[in-house]
Amino acid sequence: MTEQLIPTRRAFPADDPIFALNAEAQGRKAQGESILNATVGALLDDSGQLVVLESVMDLWRELGALDVAPYAPIAGDPAFLKALVQRHWPSLGSAGSACATPGGSGAISLSMRNFLEVGQQVLTTAPFWGPYATMAAENGLGLVTVPWPEVDQPLDAAAWAQALHTLLKTQGRVLLLLNDPCHNPSGRSLSPADRQALAGVLREASALGPITLLLDFAYLDYTRDPAFVAAALADYAKLGAEGCVLVGASMSLSKSMTLYGARCGAIAFPWCADPALQAALTQSCRGTWSNCARAPQALLLRLAQDGKAQARLAAEHRHWSDRLASRATALDAALEAEGMAPLHWQGGFFVTVPAEDPEAVGARLRAEGVFTVPLPEGLRVGICGMKATEAPRLAQALRRGLR
Numbered sequence: 001m002t003e004q005l006i007p008t009r010r011a012f013p014a015d016d017p018i019f020a021l022n023a024e025a026q027g028r029k030a031q032g033e034s035i036l037n038a039t040v041g042a043l044l045d046d047s048g049q050l051v052v053l054e055s056v057m058d059l060w061r062e063l064g065a066l067d068v069a070p071y072a073p074i075a076g077d078p079a080f081l082k083a084l085v086q087r088h089w090p091s092l093g094s095a096g097s098a099c100a101t102p103g104g105s106g107a108i109s110l111s112m113r114n115f116l117e118v119g120q121q122v123l124t125t126a127p128f129w130g131p132y133a134t135m136a137a138e139n140g141l142g143l144v145t146v147p148w149p150e151v152d153q154p155l156d157a158a159a160w161a162q163a164l165h166t167l168l169k170t171q172g173r174v175l176l177l178l179n180d181p182c183h184n185p186s187g188r189s190l191s192p193a194d195r196q197a198l199a200g201v202l203r204e205a206s207a208l209g210p211i212t213l214l215l216d217f218a219y220l221d222y223t224r225d226p227a228f229v230a231a232a233l234a235d236y237a238k239l240g241a242e243g244c245v246l247v248g249a250s251m252s253l254s255k256s257m258t259l260y261g262a263r264c265g266a267i268a269f270p271w272c273a274d275p276a277l278q279a280a281l282t283q284s285c286r287g288t289w290s291n292c293a294r295a296p297q298a299l300l301l302r303l304a305q306d307g308k309a310q311a312r313l314a315a316e317h318r319h320w321s322d323r324l325a326s327r328a329t330a331l332d333a334a335l336e337a338e339g340m341a342p343l344h345w346q347g348g349f350f351v352t353v354p355a356e357d358p359e360a361v362g363a364r365l366r367a368e369g370v371f372t373v374p375l376p377e378g379l380r381v382g383i384c385g386m387k388a389t390e391a392p393r394l395a396q397a398l399r400r401g402l403r
């Protein structure tokens with residue numbers, strides 16, 4: 001390839017690391033090896049099949065030609081946007097400034113494009129969902145982190161305040177991506193006291209410059225405790241309504257509806273009716289993907305008008321949340337049986353086992369056929385893709401690998 005044909009100035013990794021791990025796991029399994037694959041990022045049943053929610057598929061089958069074929073409006077169907085926001089905050093009467101996006105990823109990327117200038121830094125928590133860094137790089141941004149609380153530890157408010165102050169001083173604005181509640185990859189949420197401390201830190205820092213808080217809601221429907229999730233959303237709504245920081249949400253149909261491949265979601269700022277924000281979002285849609293798929297938007301609208309389908313979906317969410325909880329409980333019991341600390345999963349598809357040298361530990365586990373995803377802070381375990389009965393094998397491999 002001549003130099004002119006190299007696509008851009010950036011260096012690209014040869015492959016996505018998680019896909020590469022997954023491919024190795026599957027290849028070795030095909031050779032007859034007994035493999036425990038905890039790298040998967042989608043919900044699987046105990047026989048390893050992808051879970052597809054029946055209530056959602058029934059709605060999908062009801063879609064007609066006009067739900068599927070025409071272009072959707074550039075910023076998305078306003079009724080879809082309102083229905084999606086109301087799934088999160090039922091008492092809100094409007095989506096505010098909002099647009100449809102291809103999944104939560106589209107929403108996150110669009111926030112980066114619109115709230116920061118090239119060369120600036122996004123703020124998020126460590127550990128974080130890896131593609132945040134990819135999206136930041138694609139948008140010409142860097143990424144800095146504040147610590148996600150350890151198990152049973154409070155949020156380090158001083159570290160968060162320091163990071164906010166530093167960024168406001170150096171770049172005059174902050175975009176904070178917060179994947180709470182049901183954090184990927186820790187599997188834990190901020191406590192009510194953490195949320196209160198965070199709100200205090202944000203209020204105080206907002207005197208120094210504009211702060212956008214983007215709540216990344218990828219996994220809310222998969223939780224041990226739906227009331228805890230509702231309380232978190234109520235706290236964030238209160239902060240949003242106060243108006244000292246601009247609160248928005250990235251919402252996705254990928255996990256909530258098991259419509260990963262339909263690529264549907266939205267970004268919404270329900271407490272902001274500024275036409276300039278709406279214009280910026282609409283312009284970005286037009287200039288990036290023109291508009292989004294109509295079918296999943298139409299599906300969500302049908303769901304919003306169908307009480308029976310909502311009840312069936314809620315029952316399916318409970319069923320699969322209970323399954324995730326039993327896998328997490330089995331893993332905690334197995335870890336404790338091996339003399340390790342439990343991880344206390346609260347929601348989402350993952351937990352993370354802390355490790356000092358995750359790459360080395362991950363390689364030792366792989367040598368015995370156990371696949372996890374090494375992150376800088378530890379090993380990500382996809383409880384979404386493993387069985388409760390595999391927990392003892394994973395814990396034993398971890399005890400050996402962590403030595």
Ligand SMILES: Cc1ncc(COP(=O)(O)O)c(C=O)c1O
Pocket residue numbers: 041102103104105106129179184216218251252253254255260264265
């Ligand atoms: C934390 C987090 N945010 C956002 C997303 C976005 O997913 P999608 O673009 O499929 O909605 C994911 C997907 O894995 C995720 O884990």
